[in-house]
Amino acid sequence: ARRHRIAVIPGDGIGKETTPEGLRVLDAAARRFGFELELTHLDWSCETYARTGKMMPDDGLERLRAHDSVFLGAVGWPGVPDNVSLWGLLIPMRRDFDQYISLRPCRLMPGVRSPLANRGPEDIDFVVVRENTEGEYSSSGGRMFRGTAREFVTQESVFTRQGCDRVMKYAFELAMKRPRKKLTSATKSNGITFTMPFWDERFAEMAKGYPEISTDQFHIDILCAHFVQHPDWFDVVVASNLFGDILSDLGPAVAGSIGIAPSANINPEREHPSMFEPVHGSAPDIAGKGIANPIAQIWSGALMLEHLGEAEAAAAVTGAIESLLAEGGPRTRDLGGNAGTADVGKALAEVV
């Protein structure tokens, strides 16, 4: 049988509750579609940090390298500074494994209520392709005159031609596979005048190779407004690290729940493991109660299956999610129900 090696990192907070449900559904899919998942469970988290002073062992990334993919819950916990937790586990994976594509589908699922008036599933179905390794999330910056009146900090955004071109190429190729063949670029070249005009240049250059794709671009401010006023305008949206981060939280909010939104951190060349995680975080406010929505995690599992070449199984999982939501199956609080995390996971595992 086909065999895939998966590193599982539940991480913190609700990640510890949603990951088991993700695995439950993946396991069901593996049995039904005849492949094997070889799982390595890793407890790397803010608790590890409290115990050992590190989010992961020194050879953490090396150990992950032996796997096809990483299936991640959530990283971060109050009391542990983000620059320790996120920059000690999440960001190094994205960056060291050159997962330069962050793929974030936003769909209003049948049976889910959008906060927008008069919008149905046909109105909200787009994908945000986020650059995931450079841009505004940079390691270059500093602070001067600490503690004095003239104190200041700087941080340098960095956009490379290679970095822009490869994410844009991916986005154009993705748009080619979708019926609407439409690609929107998020920019802010009227205000951020060194980096963003370059982004626009590279986008225009790449567009020349894809005459079938209809393109447009909006400044991030008005683009956010359009997500609310005209979500139906969008098909594939390509964006820098920061703008992609913003759009891929706003998109799911417009589509009804962040508890549903999945993400894939992909190294398309498969030189390194890719990583699959929900868009939501560790949600300390509801952690430990068994009430978190596991759908984002399970849908992230579907994206992982697709990446692993198990397209049929992937489709079965997303199909199961659609049916459950459309047909009034168990739903968690964020969707107006009162089911627990495991109820949803079990229901999905049964029908996958």
Added chain:
Amino acid sequence: ARRHRIAVIPGDGIGKETTPEGLRVLDAAARRFGFELELTHLDWSCETYARTGKMMPDDGLERLRAHDSVFLGAVGWPGVPDNVSLWGLLIPMRRDFDQYISLRPCRLMPGVRSPLANRGPEDIDFVVVRENTEGEYSSSGGRMFRGTAREFVTQESVFTRQGCDRVMKYAFELAMKRPRKKLTSATKSNGITFTMPFWDERFAEMAKGYPEISTDQFHIDILCAHFVQHPDWFDVVVASNLFGDILSDLGPAVAGSIGIAPSANINPEREHPSMFEPVHGSAPDIAGKGIANPIAQIWSGALMLEHLGEAEAAAAVTGAIESLLAEGGPRTRDLGGNAGTADVGKALAEVV
């Protein structure tokens, strides 16, 4: 009579149509409340640029200095690069006149339909206080290896203690004057790890001086989501230049129309003129047709009156806008009506 010297710059596109309506209403308010407006009309625009190679004369800023305020329409036109038009007229005003506060009220007005389901005027009534001179809109950056595979660009965000403190102080003081006494800070310290943690530090420090204010902070991604899912949570929101830009387009979108949203670019010390402009731009797609919504411009005029010490007149103008919208007066297309720009201006001038 009290006398205020106003420089009027209609600028480009619909700015040329909305500014006259703004002046019509300001003029009515002046007559009713017994003050005088001494207007200097300036045709600085992208047309000036086409004619003279400059957006404004070399002594442009000096000439503006002789005025109490600038009343601006919109800047920018297709064919003229933004770094010429915006950075040749709009941004220099904000920066050279140290208009470090950009004040952007977001209200769902009675009689206006929000794109959000089941939201009324009581749910959406907040103010974005945007830092307007530094941060992500910086003049420091560059490009290397142009035209080669290793080409890259950089842009440095710069946050000074002085810059952070003064905008935060303004926001806290504003929150003190509002009944809910609530202030939210927009951050992204989990991803933008040099500048944003400093922003958070300064916010926490400033908060110590305002124990009556309840504060919270959200990362910009989830904050955008909350604007859609829980607009009622917000009272005053303080944000960096870029985040404030984003939130102050998203806020009005959530509140029904960007055609209504006003903005004030304020130098609180009054050492330099302040500037008042709609949030919307020159809107080339509808320019010249007489159908643009003048309310954002007129409301910006009300913010100007307030700044000039004409609080009663300011309240009369916003009151007139509220009544017009609530009572089904003439409205432009963006609000579902078919009135022209001048119809709305005239109706407001009559009742102010």
